Amino acid sequence: MIPGSRPPPQPPPVPSCGDSSGGSFTLLHPDIIRAHILSRLDGPSLASAASSSSQLRTICSVDELWRDICASTWPSTTNPSLHDLISTFPLGFRSFYSDSYPILHLPSIPSGPLAPSLKMPSKLISAIDIFYAGDLLFSKVQETETSIPRFMFTTFQIDLLEPKESIKTPIPYASQSVENMIRHLEENLTLNWILVDPTYKRAVNLPSPQPVSVCRDWLYLGVAQLQFSSFLGGDHEESEFVECRPTLVCRRGVDGRMEVVEVSMRMEDIEGRGLSGKSSLVILAEAMEGEKRSLKVRRGAGGIGIAMKERFEEFQEMKRKRRERRRRWERAADMACIGVGIAIAMSFFLWLHGLFSCSTS
Incomplete structure (x- = not known):
């Protein structure tokens, strides 16, 4: 800086989230936050926003937001009878989304x-x-x-x-x-x-x-x-x-x-x-x-x-292994039945042979 010159003007400070000078996000009217910001979020993003502050938690709990998210995710929820039923859930459409979104x-x-x-x-x-x-x-x-x-x-x-x-x-x-x-x-x-x-x-x-x-x-x-x-x-x-x-x-x-x-x-x-x-x-x-x-669940493609x-595929592999075990058991059971049948036939043949020998002697 040149001696005797004035320092350059500094930009005004950026208000922090907790600043009360008018720049805080939470100083916006709740209707503006709900109508112009939260209404653009999907369900997971809205749930994340609700955990960021007590004020946002209250605004994010408005059933209208969750009703619109359910309608865009599952259009069947706009059916009048289903719509009326979901309204009777403990937390309305928020409860329905919480039940229906997870895999x-x-x-x-x-x-x-x-x-x-x-x-x-x-x-x-x-x-x-x-x-x-x-x-x-x-x-x-x-x-x-x-x-x-x-x-x-x-x-x-x-x-x-x-x-x-x-x-x-x-x-x-x-x-x-x-x-x-x-x-x-x-x-x-x-x-x-x-x-x-x-x-x-x-x-x-x-x-x-x-x-x-x-x-x-x-x-x-x-x-x-x-x-x-x-x-x-x-x-x-x-x-x-x-x-x-x-x-x-x-x-x-x-x-x-x-x-x-x-x-x-x-x-x-x-x-x-x-x-x-x-x-x-x-x-x-x-x-x-x-x-x-x-x-x-995984993000990205797929x-x-x-x-x-x-x-x-894991379930199909479990089914394949179960079928293989059952087939092995059935083959073993078949062999056992054949062995028992042969043993009975041999016993019957020996009994007839002994009976014939006794009669001829």
Whole structure:
């Protein structure tokens, strides 16, 4: 600096977050924060913002914010009957989002016997949203009575489409090879299937959002079977784990584009056998009550889809090993039966031989 000259003017200090001079974020009117800032966040970001200060926690608890997030994430929640039901949850749409956003976690080992006093729902409400390349393809809310004998003692299966009903899609078929078609479906078709218990005000989002398997053989016939999966703890007596398997079946339409002709869900044990409605309801009730949820999923390309595919492959490997053990046991049992049969035949032959020898002598 030149002697005798004045120092250059300094810029005004930047107010800190706790400064009361008018620059603090928290000095903004709560309506401005809610309408112009928090309304632009997704669910996880809104939950993170709520943990930053007591004032933001209060603003982030406004049910309108969570209602809008639920509507953008799952358009089926705008259905009037489901909307009214969610409003009766303990914390409204915030409770519903908390139940439905996490991905159910497949435990490494069984966690123990099922709780003896589970709260069993008398009905289940399915909220389904199917997206293609981010655009909503299909949305539906359907109620299933779970207390009737037809549900309790038959194989658990929920069907959303009538036999002659179909969903038109913009998915091209003829211009793609089988490999490209599989990759295209896995990357662009997503499914959210939330089961809601209207009695005890709880929900669970079951399947992987992206397909974990696309049947290659079916594609040669113009039909695609897309499997989505979620894995739950079993009854720990007959099966340690069970698979909740939502399935989409698409076929080639008359216009050369795919159309969805089946949207269904069933429960299978590790042997591939379908579970009854009663057993499935117990497992679903435990999943809704338990804390087997995990928000720690991979970020980046694939994200949740990669994690769920790994779980699916792990479950398939468990099924393969179980089948191998069963086949070995069956072969050993067959050999034992053959040995016993031969021993009985030889004993009978020796007895006849001895009897004949005694009679001739």
